[in-house]
Amino acid sequence: MNLLNTDQVSRKLGMTRVALHSLRFRNDNFPKPIRISQKVLRWDEEDIDNWLTAQKESKNGDNRSTG
Numbered sequence: 001m002n003l004l005n006t007d008q009v010s011r012k013l014g015m016t017r018v019a020l021h022s023l024r025f026r027n028d029n030f031p032k033p034i035r036i037s038q039k040v041l042r043w044d045e046e047d048i049d050n051w052l053t054a055q056k057e058s059k060n061g062d063n064r065s066t067g
Helices: 006-013 019-026 045-060
Strands: 040-044
Touching: 006 019, 006 045, 040 045
Parallel strands: none
Antiparallel strands: none
């Protein structure tokens, strides 16, 4: 498990920390952070990658063939 801090998640998503904070509260599907301590949050990189893939597929209509 690779844990990312807020700056790393922001860079991975190409947004500011403020935008990430807003996204967390606007999007119920965004991965929940792991609370390491009262002030320290981390995200599992795999959860972020899976969320990104799901966002991409929903925007593209997931045109993959099942046949």
